[in-house]
Amino acid sequence: MTMVTPRSRTVFLCLGALGAALMYAGDMLLYWGSGATDLSPLGLAPAMAGVAPERLVLGGYAGPLASLLYAAGFWGIARLLRPGRQILQWLVFLLFCMAMLYGGAYHSHYPHLAFTAANPHTLARTAGYIDLLAMGASVPMACASVLFIYAVLRGFTYCPRAMALLTPLPLFLCAAPLQHLPEPLLLPLAGGWNNLLFIIFFLACARVRNKDGAPGAGHGAPGADATHEAGPGRSLDSLAPGGIGIIQTVSCPADVQERLAALGINPGNAVRMLRPGDNRVVECCGTFVALAEKFAGRITITPTDETL
Amino acid sequence: MISIAESLVAVAGQPNTGKSTIFSALTGVHQEVGNWPGKTVEKKQARAPLGQGGYHVVDLPGSYSLHAHSPEERIAVEYLLHTAPDITVVVASALSPERTLAYALEVMALERPMVLALNMTDLAEKNGIHLDAKAIAAKLGVPVVALSAICRKDADPLREAVRQALHSQPQPGRLPVAVLQNLPQPAAAAATESLRQLQEQHNLAEPAALALIWRSMSGEGESEARLRELAGSLVAPLLTTEARQQFDAARRDWIAQLTGRKSRDALTRQSTTAVWDRWFLHPVAGPCIMAAILLLALILGFGVGFPLAYKTGEALSLVTPYIEDLNSYGLHLITAMCLGVWRGVRSVFAMLPFVAVFYTVFAILDDVGYMARAAFLMDRAMRRLGLNGKAFVPLLFSIPCNISGIVGCRTIDDPRQRLLTLLVIPLVPCTAKIIVMVTLSAWLFTPAVAILVVLGLLTLNMLVLAGVCLLAGKMMPAPVRESGLLMELPHFHRPNVLTISRYVSRNIMAFIKKASTLIVAFSAVLWFLSYYPSANVEQSLLGQMGKMLQPLGDLMGADWRLLTSLLASGVSKEALMATLGVLYDTGTGTLAETLRVSVSHASALAFMCAQSLFFPCIPATGILYSEARSFTLITAVVAYSLILPFALAIMIYQAARLVS
Numbered sequence: 001m002t003m004v005t006p007r008s009r010t011v012f013l014c015l016g017a018l019g020a021a022l023m024y025a026g027d028m029l030l031y032w033g034s035g036a037t038d039l040s041p042l043g044l045a046p047a048m049a050g051v052a053p054e055r056l057v058l059g060g061y062a063g064p065l066a067s068l069l070y071a072a073g074f075w076g077i078a079r080l081l082r083p084g085r086q087i088l089q090w091l092v093f094l095l096f097c098m099a100m101l102y103g104g105a106y107h108s109h110y111p112h113l114a115f116t117a118a119n120p121h122t123l124a125r126t127a128g129y130i131d132l133l134a135m136g137a138s139v140p141m142a143c144a145s146v147l148f149i150y151a152v153l154r155g156f157t158y159c160p161r162a163m164a165l166l167t168p169l170p171l172f173l174c175a176a177p178l179q180h181l182p183e184p185l186l187l188p189l190a191g192g193w194n195n196l197l198f199i200i201f202f203l204a205c206a207r208v209r210n211k212d213g214a215p216g217a218g219h220g221a222p223g224a225d226a227t228h229e230a231g232p233g234r235s236l237d238s239l240a241p242g243g244i245g246i247i248q249t250v251s252c253p254a255d256v257q258e259r260l261a262a263l264g265i266n267p268g269n270a271v272r273m274l275r276p277g278d279n280r281v282v283e284c285c286g287t288f289v290a291l292a293e294k295f296a297g298r299i300t301i302t303p304t305d306e307t308l
Numbered sequence: 309m310i311s312i313a314e315s316l317v318a319v320a321g322q323p324n325t326g327k328s329t330i331f332s333a334l335t336g337v338h339q340e341v342g343n344w345p346g347k348t349v350e351k352k353q354a355r356a357p358l359g360q361g362g363y364h365v366v367d368l369p370g371s372y373s374l375h376a377h378s379p380e381e382r383i384a385v386e387y388l389l390h391t392a393p394d395i396t397v398v399v400a401s402a403l404s405p406e407r408t409l410a411y412a413l414e415v416m417a418l419e420r421p422m423v424l425a426l427n428m429t430d431l432a433e434k435n436g437i438h439l440d441a442k443a444i445a446a447k448l449g450v451p452v453v454a455l456s457a458i459c460r461k462d463a464d465p466l467r468e469a470v471r472q473a474l475h476s477q478p479q480p481g482r483l484p485v486a487v488l489q490n491l492p493q494p495a496a497a498a499a500t501e502s503l504r505q506l507q508e509q510h511n512l513a514e515p516a517a518l519a520l521i522w523r524s525m526s527g528e529g530e531s532e533a534r535l536r537e538l539a540g541s542l543v544a545p546l547l548t549t550e551a552r553q554q555f556d557a558a559r560r561d562w563i564a565q566l567t568g569r570k571s572r573d574a575l576t577r578q579s580t581t582a583v584w585d586r587w588f589l590h591p592v593a594g595p596c597i598m599a600a601i602l603l604l605a606l607i608l609g610f611g612v613g614f615p616l617a618y619k620t621g622e623a624l625s626l627v628t629p630y631i632e633d634l635n636s637y638g639l640h641l642i643t644a645m646c647l648g649v650w651r652g653v654r655s656v657f658a659m660l661p662f663v664a665v666f667y668t669v670f671a672i673l674d675d676v677g678y679m680a681r682a683a684f685l686m687d688r689a690m691r692r693l694g695l696n697g698k699a700f701v702p703l704l705f706s707i708p709c710n711i712s713g714i715v716g717c718r719t720i721d722d723p724r725q726r727l728l729t730l731l732v733i734p735l736v737p738c739t740a741k742i743i744v745m746v747t748l749s750a751w752l753f754t755p756a757v758a759i760l761v762v763l764g765l766l767t768l769n770m771l772v773l774a775g776v777c778l779l780a781g782k783m784m785p786a787p788v789r790e791s792g793l794l795m796e797l798p799h800f801h802r803p804n805v806l807t808i809s810r811y812v813s814r815n816i817m818a819f820i821k822k823a824s825t826l827i828v829a830f831s832a833v834l835w836f837l838s839y840y841p842s843a844n845v846e847q848s849l850l851g852q853m854g855k856m857l858q859p860l861g862d863l864m865g866a867d868w869r870l871l872t873s874l875l876a877s878g879v880s881k882e883a884l885m886a887t888l889g890v891l892y893d894t895g896t897g898t899l900a901e902t903l904r905v906s907v908s909h910a911s912a913l914a915f916m917c918a919q920s921l922f923f924p925c926i927p928a929t930g931i932l933y934s935e936a937r938s939f940t941l942i943t944a945v946v947a948y949s950l951i952l953p954f955a956l957a958i959m960i961y962q963a964a965r966l967v968s
Contacts, residue, residue, distance in 0.1 A: 065421055086591030251874055253790050255377055261556070262322070262372035263796055264407040268557050270572035274582055275589050279697075279793050283582060284403035286437070286574050288799070290684045290697075292792030304572075 009079045010206045013125030016073010017202035023066035023107055024195035030059030040128040041113055048110070049117035056111035071097050073202050077148065080157045080205060083237070084278040084293060088151055091198035096142035101137035102205055103194075109133060145169035159208050166204040236299040237283070239273035245301030246270055247284075252298050260299075263289050271301065312361035312474045320388060321399030322411050323370030323807040324798045326427040326457045329807075330399055331367035333463030334360075348531050356768050360467055363474060366393065374414050374528035378721035396420045397466075397474050400434035402439055402454065403799055406574070410559060412448075414491060416481045419515070422450045423469050430456040431801060436581050439567060447566055449482035458804050488525075490558045491551075498545040499525070521546060525555035529576075581608055581799045588681045598685050601678070605669040609662060609739075614746065614948045615660030622714065624654040648835025651889045653828055659818075663739050664816055666708045671811040676796040679704070687793045693774055694781030696722075697793050701727040705735035708815065710928040714935055722905075730936045731780055734924035735773040737766060740881030741920055747885065751900040752912045761913065765920050768956070772921060776948060805863060830879050831886055838890050850891070864918065864957040865911035865965075873916055880925045910964035918957035923949040 028039045030051075048056065078093035109130050115123040145168045151157050164170070173196070178190040189196070239245050247267050250257055264285035265271065274288070275281040280296045282289050319331045335354040352367045368387055369380035377381035388396070398415050400408035405426075412424055426441055445452035451469040455462035458729040488499040499521055506517035524543040545551065564570045587593050631650055634643040673679055679701050687697030698720050706713025713733045720726040737745070745765055751756035837850035844851075854868030861871045877884035892902045907915070923946065924932065933942050 051730055052565070074968055089593045157638060244572070246572070255375075255789065256792075256794060258375050259372060259377060259794055262407060262411070262569070264404065266556055266560065267553065268560055268571070269406075270570070270575050272575045277591055279684060281585065281684070281797065283575060284578075285571050286401075286435070286579075287404035287407060288581065288797035289586070289794070290680075290687075291794050292687075294792050295794060 004196060006209065009076045012072050012076030012079070013206040014052075014073075014200045015069050016071075017199050017206070019066045019069025019071075019073060020195045020198035020202065022062055022069060024192045026059040026062035026066065026107065026200070027192050027195065030055045030062070041110070041130045042123070044110075045113040045117045045123055045127070047115035051114060053111075056114050060108045060111045063078060063104040063107035066107070067100045070100040070198070072104070073198070074100070076202070077205055080159055080208060081151055082156055082158065083276040085156045088147060089157060090153070092147050093143050095140040095147065099137045099139075099141035099144060102133050102140070106133040106137055141168060145172075147283075157208075159205070161206065163208070166201055168197055171200060182241055188195055190278065224281060234301055234303055236271065236273070236280070236294075236296045236301050237276070239271075239276075239303060240299065241273055241276060244270055244272045245303045248300045248302055250299050252295050256295055260289075260291075260295070263287055263293075265289060265299065270304075310473075312363055313517070315361070315394040315474050316366065316391075316392070316396060317356075317363055317395045317474075318368055318387065318393035319399060320365045320368045320384060320415060321370060321407050322372050322401070325370065325399045325401040325408055325549040327399045327456040328367055330397065330427065330463070330466065331365060332423055332810075333457055333460070334397075334467060335365050356467075356470075361471055361474060362922055363376055363470075364392075364631070373411065374418075378719060379726075380718040381721075388415060388420075393422065394421065395427055395470060397423045397470065399425045399427050402426050402429045402437060403435065404882040405432075405437070405439060406560070406563055406571060409566065413483065413522075413559065413563075414526060414528045416448070416450070416483055417518050417519045417526065417528070419480045421473065421480050423466070423473055424448065424452045424930055425457070425466055426452060427457050428799075429454045429798060430459070436577055437569070447482075447484065449479075458807065480515065480519075482515070483522050484562055485518060487555070487558045487562045488518075488521065488712075490561060491554050493840075495554045496552045502543055502546060525552055526559070527552050532549075550751075570608045573829075579799065581797075584800050585681070585797070587765055588678070589684060589951050590782055594681070594685050601673065605666065605673075609665050609671055609742075610746065613662035613665035616665075617658050617743070620661055621654065621658035624657060630798070645832070645835055645838060648839065648890060649828060649831040651831070651886060653824070653831060655887065659740065659743050660816065660819065662743055663708060663819055664812060667812045667815045668808065670705065670708060671808040672803050674811070674894075675803045675807050677800045680795060680797045681916075683795065684793070685795065693777040695725055695728055695777065695925075697790060698795060699725060703733065703736055706733050706738060707742075708739050709819075710734060710736065710738050710924055711931050712770075712797055712815075714928060714931050717935060722787070724787050725791065727936060727938065727941060728777060728780060728784065728839060730932060731941055731944060732773050732777050734928065734949055735745070735776060735921065737768060737769050738881060742766075742776075744881065744884050744919055745916055748903070748912060748916055752907060752909065761916070765916055767921055768917065771830060772952060776952075780944070781818055829862055830876075830883050834883070834887060835877065836936060854891075860954065863961070864914045864954065865908065865961040866915050866957075867906070867911075868920075870911070870915050874915070874922060877919060878923045878926065880927070884919060910961050911966055914957040914961035917960050918953040921949065921953040921956065923953075954967060 021296075074093050077096065078089045081089040081092070109126070112126045113123065113130070116126045134137035134258070148157075149164045149167050149169065150158045152167070154159055155161075157163075172194075175190065175193045178193055179186075181189055235247070236245065236247075247265060247269050249267060250260055250265060252260060264287050265282070269284055271282050271284045273280065274283055278293050280291055280293065282296075317334070319327045321327045321333070331352070331354070335356050354367075356365055356366055366387070368384040369383040371381040371388075374385050374388065376385040396415060398412045398413050412422070416422055424444070426439060426444070429439070432439065436483075439454065439637075441452045441454040441941050451473060453469050455466055457463060457466075484698070486505070489496060491499055503514075503517050506512050506520060507514060510517070512520070521543065524546045546555075554639055571637070586765070588597060628647070628650065631643060631646045634646065662745055668678075673682075681759055682704065683697040683700045686700040690699055699717075701715040702716035703718070704713075705716050710733055713736065714730060717726050717729050717733070720729060742762075746758075749761040752758075753761055834850070837853075838848045840849055842848070850872060851868065854872035856870050857875075858872045861867055867875070869888070872891060873884050873887040878886040888903070889899055892899055892906070903912075918945040929945070931943065933939075936942070
């Protein structure tokens with residue numbers, strides 16, 4: 001994964017919120033006519049049949065674009081995970097993306113409901129297919145949400161634990177009471193809830209800062225950017241991939257320290273972070289050294305402005 | 309003065325600097341060469357060609373410093389400290405000159421005559437590192453040869469430098485006194501004063517006094533007690549942590565001046581290795597690539613090696629009629645004996661292509677520098693078993709032959725981890741076990757089922773390995789020191805055909821040697837036991853011994869012949885097929901047909917499970933003991949490799965019977 005600073009993470013999360021807003025707008029402004037109270041695909045078809053075809057096509061077209069923006073947002077979500085959790089990070093990202101690929105397809109197929117509304121047999125088959133796409137979106141979304149909640153509760157992310165309540169799964173459960181809202185609130189809130197909850201999720205995540213509040217100081221987070229911050233005595237972990245620092249102190253057990261010294265990891269030498277994670281890989285004096293997290297955490301460096 | 313032919317030249321250096329290649333270049337002996345730290349795990353000796361003087365050359369295992377952390381390092385360090393070779397060829401890597409030259413200075417401080425080989429200059433040039441060998445030689449006062457040892461021509465100047473150094477009166481190099489002068493005060497004053505007093509009070513010449521101070525300040529070589537014994541209280545002010553840190557900094561600055569680059573300059577451009585590592589060490593792509601590589605190795609092993617092995621077996625069968633022809637000369641006993649021995653030897657030689665394919669794949673991975681990456685990637689999984697990533701490479705090298713893996717454990721510096729790895733290596737199915745597994749399943753099951761059976765058995769092996777590892781980890785005393793991954797990842801380089809072919813041929817020759825000695829002897833004994841007293845296998849000594857085990861065989865569905873073959877595999881895994889060949893030789897059909905008729909699927913499954921987990925072969929057990937020097941470990945290996953196979957085989961057989 002390439003380096004992402006908290007600022008760019010925020011940008012990604014805002015793009016995700018924009019994607020959710022775009023899909024919401026597609027639903028509300030382009031698809032729906034008035035008077036629908038049954039929010040299932042079959043129930044919405046009669047109301048959509050009265051909408052101009054151009055509006056429907058435009059609404060459907062917005063689906064894939066919104067999915068792309070959503071994916072950018074999920075990238076930002078994945079970067080909320082601390083370093084050393086790369087597999088979890090990728091799982092969360094890929095599952096969310098997979099869900100939203102189906103989500104985009106689901107959204108894009110809604111115009112067919114209007115086009116086939118006149119033929120009950122075709123309409124039923126179209127609605128069945130759209131329901132299947134919804135299933136394709138829901139299952140990975142639920143899995144990704146569960147994984148993200150697990151990560152939040154176990155402290156694998158920069159989020160406070162309460163953030164677990166603002167993740168898609170708990171927010172999705174709020175849809176049930178919204179179904180009882182009266183018109184005209186029903187359609188914009190209950191009908192658009194699946195997108196609204198993501199706007200809430202992305203914006204809540206965008207407010208999260210790395211633990212010490214300083215951009216890029218997140219224990220060597222891939223989402224950190226220590227290379228632009230100069231300060232004495234920072235942990236080697238705080239170096240982002242490609243970041244260069246000058247070793248200040250090495251305080252490991254004697255045998256480890258001797259080995260590190262023989263490999264060039266000595267105070268005064270420059271070191272570059274090549275791979276963060278539970279085991280780090282650094283480059284020093286033309287040597288690539290793999291070292292465990294616990295040893296890397298005991299090496300302090302002075303970050304430089306250089307990066308490669 | 310001793311003649312050059314009696315001189316001793318030691319090749320030393322940090323791991324992965326190319327010592328073995330230089331040893332091969334000096335001697336012409338094909339030393340095993342690899343691109344992962346710790347390839348040479350014992351010192352090896354050979355003589356240089358007579359034309360170059362015929363001197364003795366010792367190839368030492370790599371050591372990162374003069375403090376030993378692992379058994380292989382201990383061999384090198386003890387040799388350097390307690391033996392005085394006429395010349396020490398210190399191999400430094402031009403790719404990482406800072407640390408390898410620091411090592412060279414430590415060896416120089418032992419006051420040994422030295423030739424410095426600056427290896428891998430071709431790769432260094434590609435990475436923008438330009439070192440001036442003449443300037444380094446002038447500063448250090450020793451011959452310095454810049455070379456790329458894998459190019460044959462490049463080795464000529466080194467051979468010449470060693471020869472000249474042996475002809476002249478070899479002198480130790482000049483330690484740079486400037487390092488002491490550049491120390492901050494008061495360390496500089498203390499060092500200068502100690503230098504003066506050592507010369508005056510102990511009548512030491514300046515180089516000897518400087519070497520003693522150097523060893524005191526670097527903390528390498530002798531212990532502090534020994535240093536105090538040598539120099540009294542004169543070096544006491546130099547033994548503090550602060551003084552040593554200042555010395556390290558001064559030495560680093562001096563080397564930076566010598567090489568013309570600072571450690572920061574070394575990071576100004578990205579090496580090819582770093583670019584490749586983006587993919588090979590990627591948290592997601594890395595394991596996928598590794599899985600693909602290992603899968604490819606298996607596909608090559610089975611897809612190429614197995615048909616080749618089959619063809620080899622067929623080709624070797626062509627000899628059988630000629631042996632049978634001996635009957636026509638009335639040599640019945642000799643014919644029977646030769647046939648018995650030939651069957652055993654043929655079954656072993658037929659495995660050769662299979663083994664060769666595995667060795668070739670591993671040699672390529674090793675040579676390009678991938679093995680250390682595999683160890684890195686596997687660290688997380690290995691930690692769950694109580695091991696670390698370093699244990700992965702010996703475990704992987706156990707696949708061609710367990711002996712390679714057992715010897716490779718010397719690279720693991722943590723004694724507890726080393727013992728744990730040694731304990732479970734016999735559970736890694738070696739090629740001989742895999743061949744038996746694949747051959748029997750191909751004979752006894754349909755192709756689709758055979759694949760599932762082999763995969764199932766391999767999975768079972770891995771599960772048992774994990775279980776034994778976890779259980780043993782809990783039973784062993786807790787680790788006394790903090791353990792964690794710390795290893796060098798070598799630079800990637802293109803595969804060298806010569807190195808790979810040497811590695812493969814060396815291992816194949818070892819295999820042939822084993823086949824032509826141990827297996828021939830075993831086949832002869834086996835033939836004798838199966839022939840006497842009445843030339844009838846069932847009534848022979850072997851048959852009678854096997855029948856004694858029948859009660860155990862009944863539980864796992866194996867008749868006496870299968871059980872006898874299983875026990876024979878304790879001598880050598882390849883002996884199993886040889887024994888089956890002898891015991892099932894009905895004279896009417898092939899072994900495959902005979903087995904298909906006489907062994908049920910449930911029995912076959914149970915038997916294959918037992919053989920895959922059974923006792924390691926005798927050579928492997930011997931080497932296991934010599935490496936571990938632990939009677940407890942050997943007892944544990946014998947215990948689990950006798951109890952587990954039979955227990956699991958009985959369970960599998962009974963379960964299979966219930967299901968069917």
